[in-house]
Amino acid sequence: MPLVSDSSYRPPLSMPGGHLQTIIPALYRKAERVTREKERLELADGDFLDLEWHRDGRRKLVILSHGLEGDAGASYIQSMARMLSPRGWDVLAWNYRGCSEELNRLPRFYHSGATEDLSAVIEHALDVHPAEKIDLIGFSLGGNMTLKYLGERGAEVSPVLGRAVTFSVPCDLACSSRTLDTAFNREVYMRRFIKTLAEKVRRKHVLFPDDLDPKGLEKIRTFREFDNRYTAPLHGFRDAADYWERSSSRQYLSGIRIPALMVNARNDPFLGPGCFPEEEADESRYFYLESPKAGGHVGFPTKDRGAFWMGQRAIRFLEDAI
Numbered sequence: 001m002p003l004v005s006d007s008s009y010r011p012p013l014s015m016p017g018g019h020l021q022t023i024i025p026a027l028y029r030k031a032e033r034v035t036r037e038k039e040r041l042e043l044a045d046g047d048f049l050d051l052e053w054h055r056d057g058r059r060k061l062v063i064l065s066h067g068l069e070g071d072a073g074a075s076y077i078q079s080m081a082r083m084l085s086p087r088g089w090d091v092l093a094w095n096y097r098g099c100s101e102e103l104n105r106l107p108r109f110y111h112s113g114a115t116e117d118l119s120a121v122i123e124h125a126l127d128v129h130p131a132e133k134i135d136l137i138g139f140s141l142g143g144n145m146t147l148k149y150l151g152e153r154g155a156e157v158s159p160v161l162g163r164a165v166t167f168s169v170p171c172d173l174a175c176s177s178r179t180l181d182t183a184f185n186r187e188v189y190m191r192r193f194i195k196t197l198a199e200k201v202r203r204k205h206v207l208f209p210d211d212l213d214p215k216g217l218e219k220i221r222t223f224r225e226f227d228n229r230y231t232a233p234l235h236g237f238r239d240a241a242d243y244w245e246r247s248s249s250r251q252y253l254s255g256i257r258i259p260a261l262m263v264n265a266r267n268d269p270f271l272g273p274g275c276f277p278e279e280e281a282d283e284s285r286y287f288y289l290e291s292p293k294a295g296g297h298v299g300f301p302t303k304d305r306g307a308f309w310m311g312q313r314a315i316r317f318l319e320d321a322i
Contacts (some may be wrong), residue, residue: 058089136163288317
């Protein structure tokens with residue numbers, strides 16, 4: 001019954017509430033870049049993924065997957081790399097299609113359920129790295145993708161895969177989208193996401209004028225509108241609802257066959273009630289759910305500004321402690 005009932009996370013008194021615990025770390029968390037070795041992974045469909053490594057041929061490797069409109073240089077990715085490297089892990093951080101410095105080659109983007117790309121990264125790592133154990137860590141969208149990948153493959157995952165840790169996971173995408181489509185969230189968070197996604201559409205329209213039409217793009221305010229118009233048709237879904245239903249990881253959690261931890265804060269402004277899969281954790285031998293009362297979205301700030309609680313939590317789980 002892997003429900004972690006007593007979380008070690010405690011927020012600083014100076015930073016109450018999910019919004020502050022989300023926004024302050026996003027603005028002020030800094031981390032020196034650890035993954036400096038770059039590699040381009042060519043994909044079978046003619047596209048590419050840009051990878052970043054920190055490797056010394058160690059026996060353990062961790063693959064880090066970022067959140068929506070993030071990249072491999074995100075502060076939470078590099079903070080995690082900075083903590084794991086001294087503990088014996090090599091690190092591979094990867095950029096989703098269109099998230100590195102160069103726009104990807106195809107009309108399509110990345111999306112929350114694109115486990116074929118994570119699979120390509122893992123297979124490449126198995127081919128080129130001597131690790132005896134590969135662990136996975138995902139944040140937000142990257143957490144959803146990680147858990148969906150593991151659940152889809154079940155017992156067929158590589159025996160080299162060890163454990164997985166995910167933070168702030170919108171495992172029910174429809175529920176998360178509804179939660180973000182409220183007055184404050186729409187103005188603070190949604191506006192930022194739509195702005196950067198819209199800019200990619202405009203850049204892609206120059207290359208693929210028949211595939212992406214930017215007309216009326218400035219009127220889009222929600223994920224439902226954006227996903228209906230762009231994400232769904234570009235990636236083979238009927239509409240936004242079909243995309244959310246088929247790409248949400250919650251339905252795949254029962255299939256996971258390696259130890260996997262989801263840490264979702266109860267005050268996360270991105271997550272609704274459907275993103276706390278207690279029943280699935282209660283019935284699984286492998287899937288662990290930890291739901292601290294506080295933490296925000298990919299925030300989890302601490303009193304000590306130099307500390308990184310998500311790194312501490314990940315290391316404890318990856319080193320075979322609950």
